[in-house]
Amino acid sequence: MFARISKYIIWGSYFYFSFLLLLITLQYIPYNTDVAFLRIKQDEIALDYYKIAFFTHVYTSIFLMILGFFQFSKTIKRKYINVHRWSGRVYAVIILFLSGPSGLVMSYHANGGIFSKTAFVILSVLWMSFTFLSVYFILKKDIINHQKFAIRSFALTLSAISLRLFKYIIVFLFHPQQMEAYRIVAWLGWTFNLLVAEIIIIYFISNKMKTRKINQ
Amino acid sequence: MLILVNIIGTMFDILHSTNLTHRIMKKIIYFALAISLFGCKDAIKTEVNNDFLIAENIKFDEPTINTNLTITTKADLLGYWVGQFTDDMPQNENEEEYIDEDFFGIDYEYNKKITFSIDKIKGTEIIGHSIVSGNIQKFKGKVTETPFTFEINVKEPGNEKSDGEFVLTIKKKDTLLSGKWNAFKVKENKINKRKLELSKKIFEYNPNNKIEDRFVDFHKSAIKKVEYDSEDSVGNPIKQSYDDEQYFTTTDTIFKINPSTEILKKELVENLSKGDVFILRNLIFARHGFAFRDKTLRGFFDYHSWYMPVFSDVTKDLTKIEKENVALLLRYEENAKEYYDHFGR
Incomplete structure (x- = not known):
């Protein structure tokens, strides 16, 4: 019962925060280079390659939230494996060719100096690598490793939410200067997620392997 | 707003028509829809109206x-x-x-x-x-x-x-x-x-007129809990806390910055506090003899002996450096106002 309720809470908040991300995305529709986050990125947005990277990132990343839901629903995996496969392909293509590389370009220009730039560069490199490995292992039919890397990849996808959530919490509790908060969440936003991902991997996947061995 | 409802609606339709989920899933989506409509734009940002301009x-x-x-x-x-x-x-x-x-x-x-x-x-x-x-x-x-x-x-x-x-x-x-x-x-x-x-x-524009004091807006504050170690009646160490009221204020960095004579760098501005950015921008206007309508700004600059409120609009008088700095500072000010304590960014 408890597990069930917490499951609904998790999915509920997942959709709530995805919706907030959608609102953030909608700020940039119609195309406008002088709104929201871009107000403090005027030097960068003047660069053509940054402009392309930014809007690619903003317009494509939002779909990952819906696609990610298709990837991890057990019902879908069990009954509609084709939905899982196709949404997974789209998810991987978006990260490997659109969202990921554009994120890497943007991280080079991140606010907050070298400290946060490093964080975002590592984030985008890991994000693409994990996604690639997840695809690689499923092509090799290695489901366990596929799952491990898929969980890690999705954990980093969720940093879009956790970064903002951490910022909100930190500002609420400590009222730091704006950039200070940004530097902290640049690291905390994804390292925390990765930590949770590893815990999930250890508990769930190793449990699964045990039960599989018993069954054999 | 309607677009958003539609998008969520279609999302729900897809899930529904393909029969992917049970009734509960529907509930979750309705639940998410309900909260999101509640929160909506307020959750990601504060709407700012630029009436001060x-x-x-x-x-x-x-x-x-x-x-x-x-x-x-x-x-x-x-x-x-x-x-x-x-x-x-x-x-x-x-x-x-x-x-x-x-x-x-x-x-x-x-x-x-x-x-x-x-x-x-x-x-x-x-x-x-x-x-x-x-x-x-x-x-x-x-x-x-x-x-x-x-x-x-x-x-x-x-x-x-x-x-x-x-x-x-x-x-x-x-x-x-x-x-x-x-x-x-x-x-x-x-x-x-x-x-x-x-x-x-005689009114004279002097780009080197200085800020002489710290700006504090007593009408804007945030409560911050401060914890300290203490002992209870039998001597066991316990944690206690008090509410520290923190006002919207400036830091000492602004005494070192002159927004009328040097072009401010992005890296500098992003590290300033909200109060610093606010005062630096208005210092430019004050030097040009702008008559502030804002009570607290007026109170603050009135105590400066060099300040003379003589003009209701000084936009034409700003130098090129100042114009650039005002635009930059304003961008950060608005961004902080809109997104600082919100989810969005």
């Missing part, structure tokens, strides 16, 4: 400034007269209100800075405008010359609630213009009698 446009004759500070002839009166515009009501009548209005020792209403500008003198006729609290009002009246003094008696048009009549005198060969102001509408004004002591000042 709009200046009222009252036309007045630019004064013909006469640089003589000591008055010997009528023409010497021309120019800006700056001084305190203080409450002159009988004490006891007002006592209760004094306590209400006096907030942490800051008197916004009872003691204001006034700029009394004499723009034109034609025979005995005198035309000018006054600037108080960022409000500009024209006046018209008579100036009479007696053997030892000049006497000025001018009236404001009377269309505003705060209009009134000035009666001022200055001795010949003196620099102090003093007198009284009486409101026309006695009942509508809490303070309907004021006295003035003005001295003539």
